[in-house]
Amino acid sequence: QQVSSQGEGGAHAGSKGFSLPYMTSNVEEVSGKSFDYIVVGGGASGCPLVATLSQKYSLLLIERGGSPFNNPMISEATNFGLPLIQTDEFLSIAQRFVSEEGVMNLRGRVLGGSTAINNGFYSRASEDYVKKLGWDKKLVREAYEWIESKVVFQPNDLTEWQSIVKDSLVHAGGLPYKGFSLEHMPGTKVGGSIFDRNGKRHTAADLLAYGNLDRITVLLNATVKNVIFHNNGSGSKPEASGVKFIKSNGNGDQVYEVYLSRRKDTESRGDVILSAGALGSPQILLLSGIGPYEQLKHFNISPIVDATEVGKGIKDNPCFRLSLDSPKTPRSDITQVVGVTKDSQIIIQSAIGYITNNETTLKVAAKLAYPVSQGKLELKNIDPRQNPLVRFNYLFEEKDLDQCVRMGHLLEKIAQSNLIISYLGSEQNENAELSTEEELRELCKTDVQTYCHYHGGSSIGSVVDKDYKVYGVNRLRVLDGSTLPDAPGTNPMATLLMLGRYQGIKILDERDHNSFTCFPEHGGQYTTYSVPEM
Numbered sequence: 068q069q070v071s072s073q074g075e076g077g078a079h080a081g082s083k084g085f086s087l088p089y090m091t092s093n094v095e096e097v098s099g100k101s102f103d104y105i106v107v108g109g110g111a112s113g114c115p116l117v118a119t120l121s122q123k124y125s126l127l128l129i130e131r132g133g134s135p136f137n138n139p140m141i142s143e144a145t146n147f148g149l150p151l152i153q154t155d156e157f158l159s160i161a162q163r164f165v166s167e168e169g170v171m172n173l174r175g176r177v178l179g180g181s182t183a184i185n186n187g188f189y190s191r192a193s194e195d196y197v198k199k200l201g202w203d204k205k206l207v208r209e210a211y212e213w214i215e216s217k218v219v220f221q222p223n224d225l226t227e228w229q230s231i232v233k234d235s236l237v238h239a240g241g242l243p244y245k246g247f248s249l250e251h252m253p254g255t256k257v258g259g260s261i262f263d264r265n266g267k268r269h270t271a272a273d274l275l276a277y278g279n280l281d282r283i284t285v286l287l288n289a290t291v292k293n294v295i296f297h298n299n300g301s302g303s304k305p306e307a308s309g310v311k312f313i314k315s316n317g318n319g320d321q322v323y324e325v326y327l328s329r330r331k332d333t334e335s336r337g338d339v340i341l342s343a344g345a346l347g348s349p350q351i352l353l354l355s356g357i358g359p360y361e362q363l364k365h366f367n368i369s370p371i372v373d374a375t376e377v378g379k380g381i382k383d384n385p386c387f388r389l390s391l392d393s394p395k396t397p398r399s400d401i402t403q404v405v406g407v408t409k410d411s412q413i414i415i416q417s418a419i420g421y422i423t424n425n426e427t428t429l430k431v432a433a434k435l436a437y438p439v440s441q442g443k444l445e446l447k448n449i450d451p452r453q454n455p456l457v458r459f460n461y462l463f464e465e466k467d468l469d470q471c472v473r474m475g476h477l478l479e480k481i482a483q484s485n486l487i488i489s490y491l492g493s494e495q496n497e498n499a500e501l502s503t504e505e506e507l508r509e510l511c512k513t514d515v516q517t518y519c520h521y522h523g524g525s526s527i528g529s530v531v532d533k534d535y536k537v538y539g540v541n542r543l544r545v546l547d548g549s550t551l552p553d554a555p556g557t558n559p560m561a562t563l564l565m566l567g568r569y570q571g572i573k574i575l576d577e578r579d580h581n582s583f584t585c586f587p588e589h590g591g592q593y594t595t596y597s598v599p600e601m
């Protein structure tokens with residue numbers, strides 16, 4: 068495995084000699100220009116995609132947040148968790164959202180996306196998952212390895228807390244120890260991390276340094292409102308020709324535009340690619356007139372495609388979390404170890420996060436790896452800077468609720484293991500009784516939480532085709548967590564980073580062989596409308 072062990076393979080924020088593409092927050096500088104590709108959202112999938120496509124094409128990456136470079140709140144492992152509690156409505160690094168059922172959740176709002184605020188735990192998807200999504204196994208491996216050689220690290224020693232968690236997972240949880248691995252597997256393992264051995268975070272934005280820097284422009288602090296379409300003549304599908312965006316700070320109400328280069332030969336034109344995440348991309352599709360007709364009408368949005376599936380099937384992995392009382396205030400601690408049950412249904416991990424600016428809390432958490440309950444995403448208003456409405460319908464399906472009870476049992480057993488109790492030095496836990504089945508069932512319903520691994524909403528096979536092209540229009544793709552119809556089981560970041568690289572290579576190959584196919588191969592119920600003036 069090509070994981071860097073000491074940071075030599077990666078470039079981290081602020082390191083000397085680390086060249087980055089041109090970045091600007093000056094909207095006027097970019098407005099009116101044309102690029103071969105326009106990528107919206109510089110997160111886990113967007114950044115490797117841009118780096119890869121830049122080998123041959125000019126790109127504009129538009130990111131609603133600022134730069135992660137030289138920002139210790141992002142780069143220092145010791146600050147892990149602080150940005151998650153320091154949120155505001157429009158400008159903070161992390162943006163909070165609360166699902167319709169009242170569960171607090173988070174999304175990244177900075178170049179690097181959620182990889183700039185997350186726990187950094189890196190684990191590949193299983194071969195079964197790769198097969199199920201119809202991906203090319205060899206290319207998937209190459210793409211994982213490319214990512215790993217640049218921003219993934221093998222932890223050196225486990226922290227004291229992670230070491231206790233590891234032993235408790237093995238002894239109390241019955242999950243045998245498998246050592247260090249990037250592969251998803253049952254048992255207890257140490258995984259990869261985007262934090263290096265010096266405690267520096269390497270976000271997806273670091274990957275931009277490996278592209279052709281002369282061909283990449285990054286526009287920061289600009290929020291994309293919608294995609295611009297034009298008609299190529301009667302009978303042809305609406306074609307994306309650019310995007311409209313506004314300043315993220317809301318100053319002024321001016322709307323700016325950028326365009327796709329209009330080469331004479333249509334075969335050699337690029338695409339607008341939405342990589343704005345599981346909330347951002349479906350929201351932009353809806354704001355662009357691609358969504359259920361009734362919803363578009365309600366918000367007075369001129370319809371481009373009556374795409375009933377946009378926003379549907381969004382899922383979040385329900386999480387059962389226990390906060391442990393500790394007499395000491397431990398230092399914040401990122402996840403290095405996970406436990407996976409034999410049937411791969413439950414994943415357990417622990418981190419120490421901030422609850423106030425100077426107080427931390429120890430948490431152990433179990434996540435349901437493959438939830439079946441699905442929700443939906445809809446517009447709340449037409450402001451792209453605000454969160455859309457999202458309901459995940461956590462534990463709606465009985466099967467998920469049963470698994471949640473199982474998670475509760477296992478987690479309580481681990482949290483009350485001798486190892487953890489003696490570390491905490493608290494006597495109250497020692498005599499604590501385990502909850503009954505009924506109590507856990509109730510707790511699951513009232514206390515369900517999130518791991519922030521939400522996905523779906525513009526899924527492959529229903530909103531995009533196997534090449535991530537949006538059904539019903541030309542030159543528009545979506546590539547990020549919103550396209551995953553099911554969770555990768557393990558933590559999703561590795562797979563979403565991989566997907567950006569993987570699909571970037573596929574697009575380069577596709578264009579080399581000049582075999583553009585603009586027609587859906589399956590799925591995709593849609594009606595297209597003629598393009599109105601916007």
Ligand SMILES: Cc1cc2nc3c(=O)[nH]c(=O)nc-3n(C[C@H](O)[C@H](O)[C@H](O)COP(=O)(O)OP(=O)(O)OC[C@H]3O[C@@H](n4cnc5c(N)ncnc54)[C@H](O)[C@@H]3O)c2cc1C
Binds near residue numbers: 107108179520563
């Ligand atoms: C707190 C937290 C902890 C996590 N821990 C882990 C972990 O340890 N391991 C793991 O594997 N996964 C973890 N995850 C999940 C993982 O980080 C995400 O699944 C992954 O980053 C999603 O990738 P993405 O490309 O779909 O979206 P993102 O990485 O979120 O990127 C989307 C980007 O689009 C931008 N954007 C959105 N809308 C617009 C717009 N209108 N205009 C311009 N830009 C826009 C956003 O600002 C963002 O930069 C965690 C997530 C969170 C929030």
